[in-house]
Amino acid sequence: MTRHARPSRCQAVQPWLYLSLALSLVLPGCAVAPLVKVREPVRMGSFEVSSPIEWSQFGINRMRTWTLDGPDLNHLMFYVDIKDREHVFLQLPTARQRRKGEGALYRAGISESEAVELIADGLSAYGLVTPKIEKVSPAQFGAQSGFSFELSFATERGLRYQAIGIGEIQQNTLSYALYYAPSEYYFTRNKADVEAVFRSIRSVE
Amino acid sequence: MLRRCASVLFMCSFACSPMWLLVGCASAPVSPLQSAHQPEAEDEAALWYQMGEFEKELRQSPAVERDPALTQYVQLLVCRLADDLCGDVRVYLVRSPYFNAFMTPNGVMVLFTGLLLRSENEAQLGFVIAHELAHYRQRHGLENWRSKKSTGNLLAAIGMLAGAGNAGGVAALVSNLGAYAYLADYSRNQEREADQLGAQRMRVLGYQLKPAVSLWQAALEEEKANPRGFMSAIFASHPATEERIENLRAEAAQPSVPASMQPDDAAFGAIVIPRRKQWLDEELSRRNYAQTEVLLRRMAGFGTGRGAVAFSRGELRRMRNQGADLVAATASYREALQYPDAPVETYRQLGLVLRRQGQPDAAKAAFRSYLKRAPQANDRALIESYL
Numbered sequence: 001m002t003r004h005a006r007p008s009r010c011q012a013v014q015p016w017l018y019l020s021l022a023l024s025l026v027l028p029g030c031a032v033a034p035l036v037k038v039r040e041p042v043r044m045g046s047f048e049v050s051s052p053i054e055w056s057q058f059g060i061n062r063m064r065t066w067t068l069d070g071p072d073l074n075h076l077m078f079y080v081d082i083k084d085r086e087h088v089f090l091q092l093p094t095a096r097q098r099r100k101g102e103g104a105l106y107r108a109g110i111s112e113s114e115a116v117e118l119i120a121d122g123l124s125a126y127g128l129v130t131p132k133i134e135k136v137s138p139a140q141f142g143a144q145s146g147f148s149f150e151l152s153f154a155t156e157r158g159l160r161y162q163a164i165g166i167g168e169i170q171q172n173t174l175s176y177a178l179y180y181a182p183s184e185y186y187f188t189r190n191k192a193d194v195e196a197v198f199r200s201i202r203s204v205e
Numbered sequence: 206m207l208r209r210c211a212s213v214l215f216m217c218s219f220a221c222s223p224m225w226l227l228v229g230c231a232s233a234p235v236s237p238l239q240s241a242h243q244p245e246a247e248d249e250a251a252l253w254y255q256m257g258e259f260e261k262e263l264r265q266s267p268a269v270e271r272d273p274a275l276t277q278y279v280q281l282l283v284c285r286l287a288d289d290l291c292g293d294v295r296v297y298l299v300r301s302p303y304f305n306a307f308m309t310p311n312g313v314m315v316l317f318t319g320l321l322l323r324s325e326n327e328a329q330l331g332f333v334i335a336h337e338l339a340h341y342r343q344r345h346g347l348e349n350w351r352s353k354k355s356t357g358n359l360l361a362a363i364g365m366l367a368g369a370g371n372a373g374g375v376a377a378l379v380s381n382l383g384a385y386a387y388l389a390d391y392s393r394n395q396e397r398e399a400d401q402l403g404a405q406r407m408r409v410l411g412y413q414l415k416p417a418v419s420l421w422q423a424a425l426e427e428e429k430a431n432p433r434g435f436m437s438a439i440f441a442s443h444p445a446t447e448e449r450i451e452n453l454r455a456e457a458a459q460p461s462v463p464a465s466m467q468p469d470d471a472a473f474g475a476i477v478i479p480r481r482k483q484w485l486d487e488e489l490s491r492r493n494y495a496q497t498e499v500l501l502r503r504m505a506g507f508g509t510g511r512g513a514v515a516f517s518r519g520e521l522r523r524m525r526n527q528g529a530d531l532v533a534a535t536a537s538y539r540e541a542l543q544y545p546d547a548p549v550e551t552y553r554q555l556g557l558v559l560r561r562q563g564q565p566d567a568a569k570a571a572f573r574s575y576l577k578r579a580p581q582a583n584d585r586a587l588i589e590s591y592l
Contacts, residue, residue: 102492107526111557111591113584114523121490129267130300136584147587154267 033057036066045080046205047142047175051197053190063090073186076194080175084108088115088122088174108172112136112147115167115174120151128161129154141168141175142202151180162187166198177201235344235351240289249310252350256309263297263313270298270318278476282327282469283314286335286406290342302488304424308337310346322484323424323500325416325507327473328407332417335403342402345395393448400449404456411467414457421450423503430495474509482513482548489517494525512544516551523558534558549578553588560591 036055041048045062055066055076066076079090087093088104097103104122106115113136120131131153139148146168154160160183167176179194181187244250263269270276279298284291293312298321305317314337324330340346391399404414481504488497498521504514519537522530538555541547556571572588582588 100495101525101527102494104492109526109561111560113553113587114557121492124490125492134583137586138590156266156268157262158265158267160267 043204044078045175046203047078047080048202048204049078049177049197050200051193053193068190069186074179074181074190076177076179076197078175078177082106082174084172088118089126106174110169112138112167112169115169115176116147116149116151116165119149119165119176119178123151123153127156129156139166141166144168144170144203148198151178152183153180160184164191164194166201235348238290238293238342238344240293242293248351248354249347252347253311256311256313259309260295260311260313263299263315266299268299268301270300272298272480275476275480278472279316279321282331283334283338285410286331287338288406290338294338294341300487302484302491304427306333306337308341308346310341310344310350312341314338314341318480318484319488321477322481322488323420324473324477325420327468327470328412328414328416329420330473330477331410331412331468332403332407332414332420335406336399339399339402339406340391340395343395343398345391345399348395349391396449397452400452401456404453408456408459408462414453418450418453418457421453423499425450426503427496427499430499478509481510482516482546485513485517489520489524492524494521497521510546512541512547512551515541515544516547516554519551519554519558523554531558531562535562549575552578553582553584556588556591 034057036042036051036057038052038054039050041050042057042064044064051066053068055068057064057066059065059078062080062082064078065071066078068074079088082088082090084107085093085098085101085105088106093103093105097105101107104118104125106118110118116133116136120133123131131151134150134152136147136149139146141147146166149165149167151163151165152161153163161180162183163178163180165176165178167174177198179191181190244253276296276298280296283294283296287294290312294308294314295312296314296316299315299317301317302319302322303317304319304323306315306320308314314334316334320333321330324333404417407414407417488500491497497517501514501518501521505511505518507514515537519534519541522534522537535555535558538551538558541551542555552571552575556568556575559565559568559571569592572591576582576585576588579585
């Protein structure tokens with residue numbers, strides 16, 4: 001594949017994306033504006049972010065997905081104010097998962113590296129192949145001390161992705177943003193824009 | 206998507222042809238497979254075509270394990286068990302923690318790393334392979350395919366093939382196994398036959414059958430720990446009933462026959478055991494703690510890889526974090542450090558659980574030990590921030 005060859009949109013599958021899209025459709029009262037405008041603050045949970053470029057957006061209050069060319073090609077997700085025993089992708093746990101604490105559930109008191117491990121396990125449970133934690137480092141998340149991380153994984157059909165993320169654990173809640181795109185072309189193309197979004201995060205409470 | 210549509214159209218046009226209707230009525234038992242077999246009937250050709258499409262996807266999948274030493278070892282084992290069918294079987298190792306193995310009617314053998322993880326020795330791994338090869342040799346898949354269609358389940362069978370033919374990667378494989386299980390929904394007689402033929406082949410090759418009995422029992426224990434956890438599709442398609450376990454026990458009690466060779470447990474030890482740590486990590490990532498706990502209890506008795514097993518037990522308790530789990534995790538990590546195969550991350554994880562239990566000095570000591578042993582760690586900056 002040449003540098004500018006674009007992978008097929010059919011190659012990647014993100015079930016949670018469709019779940020969040022479905023939620024935004026069935027919960028119209030909670031649905032968000034479909035467009036993120038340049039430098040216009042977007043509120044989600046107890047945070048606000050802005051972007052140097054426009055994005056398409058869907059999701060509900062604590063769970064947002066931004067994309068430029070379609071979620072298989074660039075996917076910026078925000079999950080904020082995740083409480084103890086909530087899933088890292090805010091999916092509803094089954095009764096058994098709730099009772100036994102199974103699945104990628106956030107637990108109050110975990111460390112930053114354990115939070116990244118949970119996110120990677122959550123991706124794995126969604127069918128992404130061998131998510132690998134490439135790096136975890138301390139970082140600023142708004143005005144707070146947080147963490148940054150890098151992941152890599154592949155889709156079921158072999159398309160390789162790179163991911164970067166940023167997060168924080170404050171007052172026993174987890175908040176994070178995760179951006180991923182195909183390693184070839186797309187990841188690098190908008191990495192700087194995404195990093196600018198990460199830098200814009202600020203608490204509004 | 207186009208390919209999926211084309212596959213469905215192909216199957217539909219095929220299904221609607223008058224010739225097919227005649228063939229569909231024939232669900233007579235098929236004769237066992239000979240080496241270098243090629244499909245004779247049109248319906249078998251269609252089945253092979255779809256399974257060929259499935260294999261194309263599988264070949265490209267990043268979930269397929271490409272480790273040359275492991276692949277070579279398993280291929281040699283399969284070849285020994287397959288005898289004259291060796292040249293017809295293509296083996297794919299799939300990186301997935303689920304306990305599973307299956308063969309398609311055109312000779313694709315898929316073995317999940319979850320099966321290798323659960324095999325204590327070559328006899329256990331070998332029996333599952335021999336069992337699958339027996340289904341393949343007796344053409345049980347084709348028999349079922351014909352039977353389903355002749356009993357009015359034609360559309361469901363077509364749907365199954367369309368799904369299986371487009372499977373890609375481990376998750377699709379796992380989910381499609383529900384569909385594949387439809388084809389591999391073997392009758393009690395077919396299972397009995399596969400067990401019997403598999404056991405006979407094992408004995409000819411000099412393997413003990415008692416380990417196979419204990420693997421089956423252990424897998425059943427895991428399944429019981431979370432019956433809805435879909436631990437193994439093996440149980441969806443090959444239920445390990447008490448009757449089957451009893452039959453295997455009876456086979457195991459038979460007098461030995463002159464063996465044509467000796468099991469290669471040294472090769473199993475050299476190739477499989479060092480890879481258990483990675484497979485255990487993948488098993489833990491399922492976060493299905495009840496089943497993994499049963500597995501780890503059994504693996505503690507393997508007598509090999511004790512450091513990796515103790516470390517994984519610590520990981521399970523740290524992740525689950527219920528009741529006194531963090532205290533138990535601390536003990537498991539400390540136990541792991543008694544063994545030479547304890548991974549270096551044991552120190553970091555020990556530090557994390559000590560930190561959560563309010564023991565900062567002990568935690569820092571563990572973190573320092575970790576950084577000393579892993580100076581290039583990808584989380585060095587984060588761990589240093591804890592110091």
